[in-house]
Amino acid sequence: MAERQRDYYEVLGVDRSATQEEIKRAYRRLARQCHPDVCDEPDAEARFKEINEAYQVLSDPEKRAMYDRFGHAGPGAMGYGFDFGFRDPFEIFEEVFGTGFGFRTTSRGPRRGADLRYDLRLTFEEAVFGCEKEIEVMRYEVCPYCKGSGAEPGTTPVRCSECNGTGQVRRVQRSILGSFVNITTCPACHGEGETIPIPCTKCGGARRVYMARKLSVTIPPGVDNGTQIRLGGEGEIGQRGGPRGNLYVVLEVEPHPIFQRRGDDILVELDINVAQAALGAQVKVPTLEGEEEITIAPGTQSDTIIRLRNKGVPRLKRNGRGDQLVLVRVVVPTRLTKEQKRLFQELEKTLEPAQVRKEKQGFLDELRELFGL
Ligand SMILES: [Zn+2]
Ligand SMILES: [Zn+2]
Structure with a gap:
């Protein structure tokens, strides 16, 4: 989707000269509001993700400097192959707020894909009598080239040496209260447990590609303006083995000249x-x-x-x-x-x-x- 990305400062509602403390405060306020577990707005998940992206970049002085200089494309656009390396928004949330906040904490587990909406226009007769319709939906699919491994065919992902494949790193921290073990997501593999030496040339290692998918929809007789048809499991693909979201086909019926x-x-x-x-x-x-x-x-x-x-x-x-x-x-x-x-x-x-x-x-x-x- 070629939608314009909002400015990160605008997303968090802070000045370009905001201090780290101000950025963190803005993030805490917005992330609590938009967390999909408490917010019923349909775009809560997307906004939550956007806020997290903005926070990940602006809270890191190095990334922030890059962003101030190069914008969203990052210096990758200049041929340096750098990206901001976004992490799971739920993981960031946990880091900032701590666990046990009453929100979901299974950030590394499978996650269900997002729901999609498709607007479909029908003639008056099609709505009255029902019909079969072919639609073309843009959505993420498991990359057919690497079959979802993210690795170029012929190569394989290797176990992450940093975390030994567990996706987590344990660090013993000492403080005046004594020492304790701090478990965080492995920074080398972002919790995947493996790294990809040669990324797939089709999906760049993302394991999925955005593409058009033809689906056929059965419209039952008697539908009207605003009727929604749910196609279970035809939404966005899930993450880490999670199920697909649902696709909602929203109907719009053309008026008839006589009826x-x-x-x-x-x-x-x-x-x-x-x-x-x-x-x-x-x-x-x-x-x-x-x-x-x-x-x-x-x-x-x-x-x-x-x-x-x-x-x-x-x-x-x-x-x-x-x-x-x-x-x-x-x-x-x-x-x-x-x-x-x-x-x-x-x-x-x-x-x-x-x-x-x-x-x-x-x-x-x-x-x-x-x-x-
Ligand atoms: Zn691929
Ligand atoms: Zn690792």
């Missing part, structure tokens, strides 16, 4: 003329399965709803379907031919004159509210 969805019901508006309203008629309306003839009863008023049972959207993960609602509107002609005018004048003599309605009509407002018309 409007109201949950599992479908609403269609139908204009009829005054003669059809007064005399009744047989008219055709579109449904999800094609045209259907419906009966307009004699004396049908404007804003009448005709319900076509089980002609709506299949209910998601349940049996049955919604209904189709036909909202009938009586359209009064605005331009009359001479002949029509004569006929209406004839008719007018036989009809009731205008009169004030005796009871209030709340029904229409209710209807408008119900359908947002």
Whole structure:
């Protein structure tokens, strides 16, 4: 992903002239806020990682000087092959806060991969009837070239001589309180227990590569805007043998020119003329399965709803379907031919004159509210 990396000083919210103490204080405050064990924000893990990266660089005077001079690329961009050598953020957290803080402490154990999100646009019909979709997801895969060993094929990782393959180093420290054993992650292999003499040329020793992956998604009938489909184990790969995260496909449904969805019901508006309203008629309306003839009863008023049972959207993960609602509107002609005018004048003599309605009509407002018309 070619997203812009934020400035490390900006990440920690400190001045470029901040002292080591100020940097540590900023880190302590932010790391506690964003720790994925206490923060529910979806980007907590990413922010936690970012804060840790910033802290790892800025808290080390040498790395900080490099960063001030070369920025994120480090002098590696100039051909020196240097990188900042980031360590596991949970390990840093433990170092600063100590263990037993109530947060996860298994930083060297397997870690589940991150969840991914994919936004998928569907047509109205695809959402209603369901479909199969091919999607292409960018994610990390085990490097196919070195099969995840990180070593160039033909070579093998070797046991770390610094820690003897344990990933940890023990140091006896003496203080006025007596001596105690301090166990830390091996700095030579970053806790992996092995080092790679000749890194894989495809992944540079990272054991994984970022690549496009084709997946097929089954969309069940009845999904709507915002429906999420979970593909278990199709997220980012885990670390140190941890399981993959999940992939969430978030659906967006295109509007239809005729059909409007109201949950599992479908609403269609139908204009009829005054003669059809007064005399009744047989008219055709579109449904999800094609045209259907419906009966307009004699004396049908404007804003009448005709319900076509089980002609709506299949209910998601349940049996049955919604209904189709036909909202009938009586359209009064605005331009009359001479002949029509004569006929209406004839008719007018036989009809009731205008009169004030005796009871209030709340029904229409209710209807408008119900359908947002
Ligand atoms: Zn590789
Ligand atoms: Zn080691």
